[in-house]
Amino acid sequence: MAIPSYSKTDERIESKTGLTENNNSERADDDRKDAAARATEATFRQLFEHVPELYLIVEPDDYEIVAVSEAYLEATMTERAEIIGDTLFEVFPADPENPDPEGVPRLRKSLDRVRSTGKADVMPITYYPIPDRESEDSEFEERWWSPTNSPVFNEAGGIDYIIHRVEDVTSIVRQLQADGEDELLSRLDTCDSHLATDVMLRGRELHRAKEQARERLRESERKYRTLFESIDEGFCIIEKVETDSDDPIDFRYVEANPAFTEQSGVDNVVGKTMREAIPDISEEWFDVYNTVLQTGEAVRFEREFSSEGRILELYAFHIGERNSKQVGVIFTDITERKETEKALRRSEERYRTLFESIDEGFCIVEMLFDENKDPVDYRIIEANPAFEVLTGLENAEGKTVNELGANIGQEWYERYGNVALSGESIRFEQYVEDWDCWFDVYAFRLGDPQERKVAILFNDITNQRELQTALERLNTISRELMNAGTQEISTRSVDIARDVLDTEYAALWRYDETTGEFRHGTSHTDPDIEEISSELLEGLSEQAWQAFIDNEINVENGDSFTGGPSSESSLQQYILVPLSRHGVLCIGSAQAEPFDDSTIGLAGALGSTIEAAWDRAKGEQQLAQQNEELARLNRLNSLIREIDQALVQADSVEEIDRAVCERLAESDQYQFAWIGEHDSATNTITPREWVGVDSGYVEELKTTIDETTTTRNPITTAIRTHDTQVVPDLATETEFAPARTATLERGARSCISVPLVYEESLYGVLSVYATQPQSDERNHAVLTELGQTIGHAINAVETRATLHTDRVVELTLQCREPTTPLCRLAERLGCTVTLEGLVHRSEGEPDVFFTVKGSSPETVRAASTQSVAIEELRCIDERDTGSLFRLRSSEPTLSSMLTKQGAVIRTLTIEEGVTTVVVDISDMAAVREFY
Structure with a gap:
């Protein structure tokens, strides 16, 4: 007998009921049976506690209370937690009075x-008062017991427990006392007292039971009717109709609740036969109901x-005595549930298809723990096809990882x-050294905690990890190349390609x-x-050129170039990556597998x-x-300004040349310079001034202009065309002369x-030499303008010399109207302005050089x-x-304006708003034109 124990003697009770931990461990391999046994024990415990009689179960040694029924607790006004574990006489001591x-x-x-x-x-009937639990003075309440x-x-024949069963006969004793017959109890022996008590109790109980039965019947009928009217399930009572033997079986509806119509879709059936109410009903219905009546x-x-398009779940049972012809039917419309089940089955099929077809590996495992509850292995319960592909473990279902010989490590x-015990799902990435693979894993608990099941979804991310490593390396290389020059980039590109992509071949084509x-x-x-x-290499060069032209990545295999790989050690695949205007990078692999998208990317x-x-470089x-x-241009412009100043102050051609x-020769722009004179009579060029070079070299520069020299000699070409000639690099110009x-x-x-030209007149040729190649056309333009300025300066000097040798008229002019830009500027500043000279340009007005006294340069610039x-x-x-x-x-x-009229300006001064000019003009000039 298995008795529930609530006392401090749990171990002893459980030992005697066959439910000790030792027995549990012996049945560790049969958890299902153990669970069933515990369920049975729990059922008996519940039954014992709710029996209507008054029961106590005590230990035979010290009469310790180990179990008690609810009826006993109610009769004795006690609580289970208060008395379990104490002895019977501790709970119910003797009353001193x-x-x-x-x-x-x-x-x-x-x-x-x-x-x-x-x-x-x-x-015998015994007077045994019990403590009144609600009394403040620890009083006792009178009670008589039977x-x-x-x-x-137990199985060995020893006594495990003593069952103490009592009847509370207090009401009977008090009734006898009230009738003056209490002595009757004292005259009865033990058996008689029990019999008398039982007769009296049962007689009274019988009457009370009849009344209670009638009331329960009425109440049951009320409850039945209420239940009948209010339940959601359809309910009806049908009765078999007496028919001739040749006629089909039929049943008549005796009763039907309101939910009948809602669940079946058929109304007003009471009083009708089933064939009348549902004309197209199948014979199967009658067979089932008739079988219920028969069995x-x-x-x-x-x-x-079918008539209503519904699916019903029905429960049919016999009503009444054996010869009764009535059948009760409870039913529910389960059409929606059936549709849901179908949808669930379809969904399960889809998920099963997904489970079988996904690329990710999936398995359900049962975790195995040792006696210390440490995980030591797991058994693979179910696995999809991708599991075997990703792990290489064949026929794994039902086997443990250790049985499969997979050395994955304790960390797994x-x-x-931890997932199985805690229920917390995890996601992680882990490397398996024996498989040389990285996995991305998501694991979560499946089912009840005690099942120790874990569902695992995983994927091989080895390629992604390798790609991540390559990207990290690429990022590092990108930083390294930030400060690299073009030559270093050209040199390192192929090594970088092999390093990042881990390939056998890399090459660079340059444009x-x-x-x-x-x-x-x-x-x-x-x-x-x-x-x-x-x-x-030739075929690859053609493909590289095409990739360069198309500016698109091209992926080719070895067959494209040579008719097929010659051996397993030859290159099989190529990626041609255009580098914009710089060229094409080629990456080659000897692996048979084609490059995947990640590698190409x-x-x-x-x-x-x-x-x-x-x-960038x-x-x-x-x-x-x-x-x-x-x-260099800025320095040249500064040099030209210095030359312009010198030209303004020069009084002869020799001073200008020098x-x-x-x-030019003393600047850091040029190595040396010389000016050549063109003799039109002899058609020769002779140096007339040079600086920065020895006379021996100059002697070699004398040149006669003829058909052979003009095509390859920049000096003679400049004289002939009046255009500046440039030889950018003497090292590459092999036909340069002289x-x-x-x-x-x-x-x-x-x-x-540079030809020295002014108004179609040639005054010589200036040749300058630099220590580096010259390609900037802006420098050429500046020197061309310098040649024109020098030509004008020589023209001006020669004009003055011509005027001095002829008869001239000195003319002094004064003007008070600020009609020209320089006059207006002087008036605005209120200072003295003195003309220093003019320098003609190829286009536009000549540059005017002048000196200002009485104003700072900043003030002059602001006024301008x-x-x-x-x-x-x-x-x-x-x-x-x-x-x-x-x-x-x-x-x-x-x-x-005065220069254009042929005047030679000696002085020009602007002071206090008055412009004073002293000029020389030819004695043949019309003086009035200058007024």
Whole structure:
């Protein structure tokens, strides 16, 4: 007998009921049976506690209470938690004022007899007051009992427990006392007292039971009717109709609840037969109901109610006595549930299809723990096909990981074990060394915690991890190339490609923007594969050129070039990555598998990185060159300004030649310079001034102009065409004349020959030589303008010399109207302005050089911005005697107008708003034209 224990003697009780931990461990391999046993014990415990009689179960040794029924607790006004674990006589001690002092001893003697004899012991009606639990003064309440004590034996024949059963006869005793017959009890022996008590109790109980039965019947009918009317299930009572033997079976509806119509879709059926109410009903219905009548056994079944398009779940049972013809039917419309089940089955099929077809591996495992609850292994319960593909474990279902010989490491067990125990799902990435693979894993608990099941979804991310590593390397390389120059990028590109993409071959084709050539540059081949043949290289070059033209990544295999790979060690696959205008990067692999999309994408990213680095380096290189050229141009412009100043102050052609050659040769722009004289009679060129070069070299420069020299000699070409001639690089101009070898020996690398021309008149040719190649056309334009300025200066000197040799008229002119830009500027400043000279330009008005006294350069520049005619004003020099300026005007100045009329200006001064000019004019000139 299994008795529930609530006392401090749990271990002893459980040991005696066969439910100890030792027994549990012995049945550890049969959890289902153990669970069933526990469920049975729980059922018996519940039944015992709710029996209507008054029962106590006590230990035979000290009469400790181990179980009690609810009825006993109610009769004795006690709580289970208060009395379980205490002895019977501790819970119910003797009342000090008890008129029957034999109550407690009598009960103890009875229990002792049961323990010693092993037989049940019936006690006479006994007065045994019990403590009133609600009394504040610990009072006792009078009670009379009719006890019986019975032994409970174990398998060995020993007594496990004593069942103490009592009847509370207090009401009977008080009734006898009220009738004056209480002595009757004392005259009865033990058996008689029990019999009398039982007769009296049962008689009274019988009457009370009849009344209660009638009331229960009425109440049951009310409840039945209420239930009948209110339940959601359809309910009806049908009765078999007496028919002739040849007629089909039929049933008549006797009753139907309101839900009948809602569930079946048929109304007003009471009084009608089934065939009348549902004309197209199937014979199967009648067969089922007739079987219920014949066998008396209830039947649960499902039928499609075709007339209404419904599916019903029905429960049919016999009503009444054996000969009754009535059948009760409870039914529910389960159409929606059936549709849901179908949908669920379809969904399950879809998920099963998904389970079988997904690329990710999936399995359900059962975690296995040791005695310390540490995870040590897991059994694979179910796995999809991708599981075997990703892990290589064949026929894994039903086997443990250790049985499969998979050395995955303890960390996997611990992670899955934690999921099984805690219920917390996890996602992680893990490397398996034996498989050389990275996995992305998502694991979650499946089912009840005690099942220790874990569902695992995983994917092989080895390629992604390798791609991530390659991207990290690419990012590092990108930073490394930030400061690399074009040559370093060209040299490192193939090594970088092999490093990032882990391939056997890489090569670079370069495009020369200057020559337009597309040629194979650097390459690197793994020593374990065959060398690239000339035939393959030629074919690869053609494909690289096409990729360069299309500016698109091209993926090819070895068959495209050579008719097929020659061996397993030869290159099988190629990726051609265009690098914009820089060239094409080729990546080759000896693996048979074609490049996947991630590798191709990585190759494209690598190409973009190299291209961006190359663009940056090229841009920085060009920017540096531009900055250098701009700096050189600025220096040249400063040099030209110095020459302009010297030209203003020169009084002879010799001074002009010397000033020009000295300033050019002494600057850091040029190595040496010379000016040649053209003799039109002999058609020869002879140097008339040179600086920076020895006379021996100059002697070689004398040239006679003929058909052979004009085509390859920049000096003679400049004289003939009156256009500037440039030889950008003497090293590459092999036909340069004159004296190419001697020129190179003196450190020159480029040459510019500028004709000195003014108004169609040629005054010589200026040749300057630089130590580096010259390609900036802006420098050429500046020197061309310088040639025109020198030509004008020589013309002016020669004009003055001509005037001095003839008769001239000196004319002094004064003007108070500020009609020209320089006059307006002087008036605005209120200072003294003195003309220093003019320098003619190829286009526009001549530049005017003048000195200002009485105003700072800043004030002069600020005042010039108010004149729209002044295009440019530059301070050339600041001296104590005044500041020297160069003015460029869009309008004619007074000095330029006088010069155009053939006058030679001796002085021009503007002071206090009055312009005073002293000029020399020919004695043949009309003086009035100057007024």
